[in-house]
Amino acid sequence: MDALSRRGFLAGTGAVSLAGLLTGCRAFGLTGADGGGSGERAGDGARNVTLGFIALTDFAALAVAEINGYFAERDLNVLVRKETSWATTRDNLQSGEIDGAHCLYSMPLSVACGIGGNGARDMRIAMMLNNNGQAISLTHEHFPDVGYGDIDAAAEVLRRLSSPTLAMTFPGGTHDLWIEYWLKAMGLDPRTDVTLETTPPPEMVANAERGEMVAYCVGEPWPGVTVSRDIGRTHLATQDLWTHHPEKALVVNQRFSEERQDVLRDVMGAILQASAWLDDLDNRAQAAELISPQDWVNAPVEDIESRLLGAYDFGDGTTGQFDATQMMYHSEGFVNLPRKSHALWALAQYQRFGYLNEAPDYSMVDELMLTDLYHEVAEAEGLEIPDDDMEPFEVVLDGVTFDPHNPDEEAARP
Numbered sequence: 001m002d003a004l005s006r007r008g009f010l011a012g013t014g015a016v017s018l019a020g021l022l023t024g025c026r027a028f029g030l031t032g033a034d035g036g037g038s039g040e041r042a043g044d045g046a047r048n049v050t051l052g053f054i055a056l057t058d059f060a061a062l063a064v065a066e067i068n069g070y071f072a073e074r075d076l077n078v079l080v081r082k083e084t085s086w087a088t089t090r091d092n093l094q095s096g097e098i099d100g101a102h103c104l105y106s107m108p109l110s111v112a113c114g115i116g117g118n119g120a121r122d123m124r125i126a127m128m129l130n131n132n133g134q135a136i137s138l139t140h141e142h143f144p145d146v147g148y149g150d151i152d153a154a155a156e157v158l159r160r161l162s163s164p165t166l167a168m169t170f171p172g173g174t175h176d177l178w179i180e181y182w183l184k185a186m187g188l189d190p191r192t193d194v195t196l197e198t199t200p201p202p203e204m205v206a207n208a209e210r211g212e213m214v215a216y217c218v219g220e221p222w223p224g225v226t227v228s229r230d231i232g233r234t235h236l237a238t239q240d241l242w243t244h245h246p247e248k249a250l251v252v253n254q255r256f257s258e259e260r261q262d263v264l265r266d267v268m269g270a271i272l273q274a275s276a277w278l279d280d281l282d283n284r285a286q287a288a289e290l291i292s293p294q295d296w297v298n299a300p301v302e303d304i305e306s307r308l309l310g311a312y313d314f315g316d317g318t319t320g321q322f323d324a325t326q327m328m329y330h331s332e333g334f335v336n337l338p339r340k341s342h343a344l345w346a347l348a349q350y351q352r353f354g355y356l357n358e359a360p361d362y363s364m365v366d367e368l369m370l371t372d373l374y375h376e377v378a379e380a381e382g383l384e385i386p387d388d389d390m391e392p393f394e395v396v397l398d399g400v401t402f403d404p405h406n407p408d409e410e411a412a413r414p
Contacts, residue, residue, distance in 0.1 A: 052101035070270035085200035086170035103251035110172025132239035133327025135223035155186035167216035179217035233315030275330035333383035341404035
């Protein structure tokens with residue numbers, strides 16, 4: 001049972017040594033913290049792949065696929081390099097500087113709609129990397145008496161403040177979707193009642209400490225760091241907004257998806273192996289230690305590990321335990337299927353939130369999502385493919401069921 005339901009709020013394969021892992025990081029040039037990879041890669045250039053990531057816990061499958069040797073087993077030479085923001089990730093995907101990236105699943109949709117980019121349809125969602133594991137944080141300074149999941153109390157504070165500044169990480173990205181959905185559930189208009197700013201994930205906590213925003217949505221480990229540094233509290237884990245919601249995806253540029261599809265298949269297969277390794281909870285302490293260093297996520301091991309294991313200190317004097325609803329990377333393949341219904345939901349929100357004045361071209365999901373390719377890869381890996389795509393699903397925060405066959409109904413909701 002998830003922490004929020006249990007506490008009564010809101011009605012309605014083998015491990016490898018850390019030393020070996022870190023040695024692998026250096027050998028494969030995975031420690032470039034300046035946004036560029038380091039080191040030269042030998043071998044067939046046609047098998048070279050560059051993948052970007054942002055300093056967030058949910059990028060871990062890319063690191064594990066490299067360090068555990070899953071990429072190498074498939075004769076891939078993969079460089080995993082650190083990007084500075086979602087905007088630079090977008091630019092580097094579109095320019096071809098990187099082939100793919102750990103990315104907000106809705107970024108290609110946002111860019112195609114002209115919200116978070118130039119309107120191009122040149123990025124592809126190949127597979128999902130995780131679900132759950134983000135959070136809306138409130139600063140102690142402005143919300144000293146608002147407890148976990150107390151939506152009414154949070155709304156009351158926001159209404160008292162004059163155009164309060166909130167932050168997310170990319171216009172039309174997942175963190176933007178979660179915080180704007182939360183605002184709508186409180187009866188607030190994200191376009192007029194608050195000021196929404198864009199902040200790169202690794203900068204979020206420092207900006208909050210400087211008083212630049214009163215609340216924000218970002219992925220782990222930064223909500224956990226917010227609590228451990230006594231800057232604020234976790235007001236809502238996103239799995240309590242929409243249980244098992246889609247989050248990050250492997251997003252690739254059009255050229256990679258069309259001209260080197262055999263290589264992409266192998267990249268996806270290796271990431272599926274890594275995702276399964278990460279979902280063995282006995283491996284999660286080791287995973288936290290692996291991605292903690294400065295060249296990777298640059299956050300304390302304990303802040304990463306506790307939330308990976310579902311143990312949350314909410315920062316308001318209470319704690320909660322998420323079991324199988326914390327950040328998940330695989331769930332026997334349930335996580336990794338890119339669902340068209342989830343893309344349709346995001347597109348509907350763009351109109352509902354006021355980003356778009358009219359309905360988007362919902363047919364773009366067929367162009368931007370490599371669902372058929374994922375099916376091929378999953379079948380080759382011996383995974384069962386979920387059959388729930390295009391079925392209605394519930395967003396638990398406000399108890400609303402979304403029908404992917406009628407996205408206009410969702411878009412028209414107040």
